[in-house]
Amino acid sequence: MDVAVIGAAMTPFGQRSAWLDDLLATATVDCLADAGISTETVDHLYVSNMASGEFEGTTGVMNALAADIGVTPAYTQRVGQTSASGGAGLYAAWQSIASGASEMTLLVGGEKMTHRSTGDSSDIIASLTHPVEYSHGVTLPSFAGLTARRYLDRFDVPRESLAEVAVKNHGNALDNPDAQFHKEIDTEDVLSSPVVADPLRLYDYCPVTDGSAALLFCPVPVAEEYTDEFVRLSGVAGASDTHVVHEREEPTWMGAVAESGKQAFEMADCEPADIDIAELHDMVTLLEPLQLEALGFADRGKGWQWAPEGRTAPSGELPVNTSGGLKARGHPLGATGVAQAVEIYRQLLGEAGQRQVSAERGLTCNVGGFGNCVTTAILEADR
């Protein structure tokens, strides 16, 4: 069964006073309105969320939401895959339609984080790593520093090239009203910001964010009854890597990105050259070039060249993170993978406003932890 996406919405990302239940309700109600679908039509509701229990003390968010927005007695489930919970949600939604179980699946990702202290948030996020790593103080930001040092050394990469990723994504976010940051920066801003984990600095990293994003899925024949323009989820796959990062043969090679990408391309019957736009998981600047390489867009050791050369700019051959990415749109853990697909959906249907590019086929890559489990999806315009 071919799977269509017929609606998309997201709350503005940033520091929000609303709690998670309100953020989820807003995104889902807006998504149903975007598609022109009534709540009674929804038979499955998936909520992508990493840690609402830890952040807010509530674990029944999917059941609360079903009742709040009136989709009861729809089946409800929480989809968890750490910082890739949103991507895992795309896969769960695809399965629910492709298996014939559902005729109308609502997926929403969300996280409410900013009310907690930085220390609390760090502890909660670090719970996704192997305990042996965290007990030695190795968190995701510090992994990024170690891996960046190796990448710079091994491939003779200029430090500035990573800063260019942040500069580009901040620039893109200026045109995204839903982005957390609307602040132009230059490489000097990045390179003079406080050191987090040498050689990486504050502006290499994504912020802590509140927000929610939603998508509506149905079989293609059902989509055709409702609308002339929709998006096909033509490829989606996930893969895992070692949970202990230091067990990887080469930490600058994102094996789970490569494997999930390979499967997604095979499923969608296309290759990297066929992709017009991508949303990659730039939790830290370094990860954008590493994903360009693992997905087969860039040659090995050359991904860093793409931002400085403008190849990933909105006007380039492969616009990457037109939304602003995790860096500037923000990264509410469970929402991110869904928000990536919301951006591709809007770009493919010509609904991206000031940041519109020309694209018929787009890709999202949502990374759990430091590549511990990754989901890659390919979406295509049908209009």
Next chain:
Amino acid sequence: MDVAVIGAAMTPFGQRSAWLDDLLATATVDCLADAGISTETVDHLYVSNMASGEFEGTTGVMNALAADIGVTPAYTQRVGQTSASGGAGLYAAWQSIASGASEMTLLVGGEKMTHRSTGDSSDIIASLTHPVEYSHGVTLPSFAGLTARRYLDRFDVPRESLAEVAVKNHGNALDNPDAQFHKEIDTEDVLSSPVVADPLRLYDYCPVTDGSAALLFCPVPVAEEYTDEFVRLSGVAGASDTHVVHEREEPTWMGAVAESGKQAFEMADCEPADIDIAELHDMVTLLEPLQLEALGFADRGKGWQWAPEGRTAPSGELPVNTSGGLKARGHPLGATGVAQAVEIYRQLLGEAGQRQVSAERGLTCNVGGFGNCVTTAILEADR
């Protein structure tokens, strides 16, 4: 694509010194051994778990497990649906096979709870309810008391009939080496145990438990290559009800149980009279008769008669909870829905030892919260 179950295993339930990662690893390794399948064959790994972050401070359990048992680069995901996470896992596993995404899906449910204080555990479990309820002190045990009072009054039910459920399930557990309790009790023991929420007492409730259970799924044609005897997952469906329990028209009617059961029966093309054995979610004794009614086994208001009349005994017309149920096998939240299906699997294939009954078709019903979201599954022998 018809879905087969070709392996099953569980750890003994109870108070265990092992942490969750070890419990999950033990159940999955034993499950693969039971099926005679090597780890490389597994392409999807689902972990049903309610609250490992809250109980143990770890949220990457599925990724840790994939690496520990060697199924990397399989796709990994955590399936969350509060106390029905295991049942949701059955549904996720079914979807992964039925959609064609997977040829071999390993599902494991688990929870490690007993290392926390009763107060901590109560707080963590209460996080699945609506905050407005918990803030007034209404937890799942107290809901059970309120609902039991109404059920006893409305249908003129003798209090002892509920105690008979506990007596039966403790009796069944005597023959289950994996059960938490091996202790025969009588109705007097139940009726003289400490009051928890009037009219219900300590022995009406399930215990706090550590444990894990696993199942292996594949397409039926793949199963036929490996084995002559397997089980078909012929029906599986889930449904939600109001998240705020007091918004239900009639709290003694489990609407989500009825809805998920209706859909599961339809999918499996059978009816209650065709079911030979059932594992029901007796988090509290009351829920067993309520599920008998909502699933259509018993007439409305008559479910309480089944235990006293021996109709749910191993020798009765519908043996219920031959495993001992949540009451005596134990209830490690995320493991329970999987363990229910492990029991049915073993009964259908004649592997249930001292508690073996004659059965060709079995049903499991896994209840999230107080029926907030429920998954019902129907399994059939293929031998």
